[in-house]
Amino acid sequence: MIYTITANPSIDYVLQLKKLTVGVVNRTQADFKLPGGKGINVSRILQELAINSTAWGFVGGETGQMFTHMLQQHHLNTDFVTVSGDTRINVKVKAEDEETEINGQGPAISASEKAALLDKVSHISAQDVVIMSGSLPLQLDNQFYLEIAQLVKQLGAQFVIDTTGKALLDTLSLHPLVIKPNHHELAELFQTTFTDTKQIIAAAQKLLTQGAQNVLVSMAGAGALLVTPEHAYQCNAPKEAVKNSVGAGDSMIAGFVGTWMQNQDPVASLHQGAACGSATAFSEDLAQKAKIQEVYQKIKITQIQ
Ligand SMILES: Nc1ncnc2c1ncn2[C@@H]1O[C@H](COP(=O)(O)OP(=O)(O)OP(=O)(O)O)[C@@H](O)[C@H]1O
């Protein structure tokens, strides 16, 4: 079974308008609400791929009830810890020229609410994988991801972590199955800038040395690189009008891990991950199955090392 952990889920309030002007009243051309948060997005894409997952996280207040109701409409398996604070609302402004996001802090999580989530993790089995993604709400620090990673490894299972900075680096010695920094996040980890692919591969190889089993570097419209202990692979991003950049990275993780759990094949996993990422970029919401299948045909993988 795949479990996703979204410590800080959200209702994503998507506002579409021609142009965003700060300091005045802007009016939308269309607006809608989506159940959001990185792990939730991973679970939603897994569902499109007909792969079972259970979404864990902290949900609370009236916004939390609305959020849960939205997920029920998507028929997602969920098992949330109910918290006393309100689930956040993240604002995604999609103007014709650019997207602007304002993400809330999320509710404070008490010690007992945190313990309730750790208790769920303590019941997984060795064949399972736990995917932890996104920011942490108030009163949870980086230690939270580390504690989960330690617990998962004690139980003989695998984990995947999609976060940045120290929170990511601290878990590497516990051997995450895959990490997926984008190329900007990877550069930040080493306080550098990249001028060519070789430098990106070298940085990813350093993360392998520190313990990651696989490093997937996403590069938005420039595709992705997968660096494994044996090889490095590159894949393209097909060209099409981009409708949405929210959740492309989450979609890529879903495709990669979902496939890895089936066949442990890095090339097949990269192929499906890239298809899911690009298919979401070409969709208003997260990608649906038909779009993923269409985009899959346009992905080419090349072994470059
Ligand atoms: N504009 C695009 N055109 C085609 N494919 C894209 C585009 N943007 C993203 N993708 C695909 O999705 C993958 C993940 O996207 P990206 O690198 O933007 O991840 P991310 O920074 O984690 O994104 P986000 O945080 O917005 O979900 C890319 O490696 C690529 O395969």
Ligand SMILES: O=P(O)(O)OC[C@@]1(O)O[C@H](CO)[C@@H](O)[C@@H]1O
């Ligand atoms: O604030 P975080 O947890 O870093 O990111 C949250 C978020 O921006 O990530 C998802 C897209 O990846 C959205 O559904 C959600 O609003």
